[in-house]
Amino acid sequence: MQTPIPVIEEHPHHADIIARSPSEWMPWPRDDSSVNSHVLASNDTPSRYKKNKLRWPKRSVVFISDPHADAVAFEASLIAAGVAERKDKAELGHLSLTKKGRKSEIIVGGDCLDKGPSNLKLLRSVEQLYKLKARVTLLAGNHDLRLLMGLLALARKKDVGNQHFFVRMGKKVVPLFREVFDEYLADTHWEKKIPDEDACRKLLFPGDDWFKEFPFHAAGFLTAEGIDREVRKMESKNHSFEKHCLSAGLSLRQVYATSIKCQQLFLHKKGEFNWFFRKMELVAKRGSFLFLHAGLDDSMSQMLLKNGTKYANKAFHSNLKRRDLFSFYYSSIANTFRTKYRDADLPLTQRGVDAIHKAGIHVVVQGHVNRQKGQRIAIKKGLVHVEADITLDSHSRKMEGLYDYGIGATLIDKETGIIGLSCDYPMAKVMTAKELQGIYS
Template sequence: MPSPIPTIKPRPHHADIIARLPSEWASWPRDKSSVNGNVLQAEATPSHYRQRKLRWPKRPVVFISDPHADAMAFEASLIAAGVAERKTHSDLGHLSLTKKGKRTEIIIGGDCLDKGPSNLDLLRSVKQLYRLKARVTLLAGNHDLRLLMGLLALARKKDVGNQHLFVRMGKKVVPLFREVFDQYLVNSKWEKNIPDEETCRKRLFPGEDWFKAFPFHAAGFLTMEGIEREVRKMASKNDSFEKHCHASGLSLRQVYAASLKCQQLFLHKKGEFNWFFRKMELVAKRGSFLFLHAGLDDTMGQMLLKSGPKYANKAFHRNLKRQDLFGFYYSSIANTFRTKYRDADLPLTYRGVKAVHKSGVHVIVQGHVNRQEGQRITIKKGLVHVEADITLDSHSRKVEGLSDYGIGATLINKETGIVGLSCDYPTAKVMTAKELQSIYEEGQAEG
């Protein structure tokens, strides 16, 4: 087997990255710390499951998820994966593709936005990959779509289903508004046509009767646990959102002005970041691997079986254009970038898992589930999941007691198998194609 650790040219601009990465590799660790208590357990597998072979992606895949507005971590992770390099500049935005990068698909697993240090820098880092003509697939994350829902809700007539979606973005979106205000509005006449503070508050916040009306509006769409969780979450965000804005030095008038500017940047045809939501996909199927942000439910399993991933992506974009934001954001489509398989989420049962397997999907590669010691492979609901959110952004790392920005990526190809590369784990984790086949068979037996 060729070395699973990517080769990084020892340029001066790469020295800090190389120093923080593992230089050796080891077989993927086997443990029992999973959602259902079953991670990589080596058990006997019934012979009839051994007949089902995994199909690997046709070209190598580098999966990087949840960069959360940290361009330094994102670019360092591309370099660590061996798909990009810096030749002459050590600052952001000066990458070039390596030979490996030109033949590899780079899948960004969602959650490009929120937390920090800079949403706009991260978006510009992603855009440079398109300029370099890299093979990029950008997946939808819950933080990304939360911004879109908030901006669309502000632009549309208020109703019970949408009037909470702006404040629902919560404190993590405030740094984006701060950035947009500072970079685009601070030296302009931004106050023109912006209403007074109280009017802005009424336009941004849900009405007083929302908390009574929403549970009835959501009945039949969400589980009872989901409704209770949503109302509880909104009560907290409703109380704290304005405080977080003020703590960031923004009045509600400034937040409103920044929101209108975000509509222009993200939603208008000529907006600087118009490409972001336009290029976004819900899922990407490569061989037997399905790449997405969070997970599946029974309805999505049936959709994949009957209509396939291309249909799911088309449905995703068509639903984004619907006037009914509530119907989209609490649907199975949105559950795909939000679920953590909790009682509050739409259910994935044996019926759904069976449909997923019949559709030819046997391994889920996801972000969304934060891991502090590198990637993890686990069996959930009888499906093999590769959890690849390894805490890249420096803001989250500080909160979690981790130093600096994160570096890491998940590498997938048949020659080396699945490689989990992370600055927070002493070795590169390697699972060969043969070992993964064994784990898949085990998941089938469990399912």
Template sequence: MTASGFIPKVREHKFHEAVLARLPKEWEPWPDDDTSVNSDEALSAFLKRSTKGSFSWPKQPIVFLSDPHADAEAFEASLIAAGVIKREGSNLCEYRLTKFGKKAEIVIGGDCLDKGPSNLSLLRSLAHLYRINADVTLLAGNHDLRFLMGLLVLERSKDMGSQHMFVRMGRKVVPLFREVFDQYLLNTHWQEGLPSEDECREALFPADDWFENFPFFAAGFLTAEGIDREMRKMESKIASFEDHCADAGMSLQQVYAAAMKCRSLFLKDSGEFNWFFQKMQLLKQRGSFLFLHAGLDDHMAALLSKRGVKHANRAFKRNLMTQHLFNFYYSPLANTFRTKYRKADLPLTPRGAKAVKKAGIHVLVHGHVNQHNGQRIALKNDLVHIEADITLDSHSRKNEGLEDYGVGVTLIDKKLGVVGLSSDYPKAKVFKPGRKGQLTGANQ
């Protein structure tokens, strides 16, 4: 049986043909192999939730696309795979919404920046999606927010909690600064009025006593494992950051100049990408599904149970440009786009999972943890997670032994169920409970 019920048949441009050729042509009920679930109980837990009377599907189809990581081709190819756009030319941003695209809600699961080959092109392609009036929700990712905090700390006093935030971005942000320098500053008088190389180093790097004082500052905010992890990360990043800049052909003066240009592009009202952080949300709830970048902890679970998603998003907005960057980045709010459920992260216990379900949330849909065989369903303390970061960007794929850029999305629809499309898995994975509680295919 083919997957014609949800694989788009679009032939308007050769790019479409190349995208469709990489997609699965058939579907199968969501498999229970190790690459598709994290435990034998994961699918049965999903089934149990989704057949309860309190469970509800989104009212309109949801297209979830997460972690494009600055790969604009992968981003647009995945939107084509979902059937929400038609590409009408050979260039990026030459696309329009399909009939399905006009009725679907597109949720971008965060991490638009870093790693990939085309940060600015990705942003412009996302801006075009807004321009053609697509129903888009942009969620906060840890890479996106680290970039914002790195920019904010440049013009603030060097408090102990945030002075490391610029270098903490690490090597993955260097290509973005290279792009900005080449597109906006190259062949200009960019050096005029700029601090010296040594002064730029002092502005970008934490003070010499940071390693000695940070553990005392962070005590009470971070777990002991979290402090140790942060110190190890910073030892590596401080030692290598300047070398990564040099490998990209950039002096620290050039990095500083590019960073200041980014402040203008992203933070000023007139900036080309001012909309990016303005539109960003922390969470999106549709029916019994909660969309976010990473995951939850007990504090956020209690907040959602007592105050709801709207309150959490308002709190996120109020804290986004806060003067207390440390307090924000290591808070339960930020754990939502940072956690991988490690010992260093704020914990999610069965008590937190129970509180989330009390808030009407039965399934978390997120990115952050990349997969190599399409989407995966995981059970964490009796809370169902759909892990939907399917490794789209060509930079990560090359490093991880995968070919070309990735293509794929997660579709959630009350008629089709949950459909995992990925160019890295031979069939579309489909989860839809039957009338009597059995798993069925999407076309049955």
């Protein structure tokens, strides 16, 4: 087999990326904690699915997930995947597409926001791909939608179902607010028409009765575990949110003014980042592969079987526009970018797995589940999952004791199979098309 590792052109601007990227490859490692040995065993696949030949995407896919506001890591990952290059300038925002990049599809697996070092730079790095006319699919991540929920909650009538969404964003959104304030408001008369500190606190925080009323409001929508988890999470964030804002040098008046500016940037038709949520999709099906941020549940599996991905994506945007925020955020649609298959999440059972197989989906490619030693392939709930969140952002890496910014991407192609590139694993992991096909043949 010819080396499946992408060729990075030798250039001074690529030197660090080349030095830190795998230069050799190996068969995908198999052990009980990563790719279980039975992943490749055809006798573990229900017989009625064996006739369903695994279909590969028509064009090569480069999947990069969870860049979390690190444009350096994101652009380095594009270069490491062989779809972009940087020749003229070493700074961010000066990429061009390679021949492979013009032929491939780049799927950004969600969670572009939060953590750091710069949300605005990451957004502009993603936007340059659209300007380069790359084939880009941008998926919804829980951190991305968390911002949207907070902004929409302020813009809509306050009720028990939505009044906690702003503070629910928590400390991870504070760096974005700091960036927006510094870039757009700091040298302006931002304080005009902004209420006083106490009034802003009432506008931003849930009311005193929320903690008593929410469990009854959520009954029937969330599991008992989900309600308990939500209330405990809000007790913590309600207590600490203002403290985190003050630590970043932001008063609640400044936070409120910044939230208004963020509404203009992200939600208004002429806003600089209006494209971000407008272009976002919930799921993308390519051959037998389903790309999403987190995971599935029974209801979403049935929706995909009966109506397909176009319907699911249209429902995603339609619900955001028309439905109340509570029933959207705790629905099966939002579970797709939030679930970790916990007791608090909407369940995926054998019924859902059967439906997803009938829909012609045999491999789920996801972000959301952080892996420190590169990508992982595993059977979860009876369904093959490729876990592709490999800790790219420098903030998380520092917290986890990892070096510098991350570099990596997951490549999916019929000729080479699934390739896991990560600067945190010494070799590229390769599962050939023949090996993966063995499950369904």
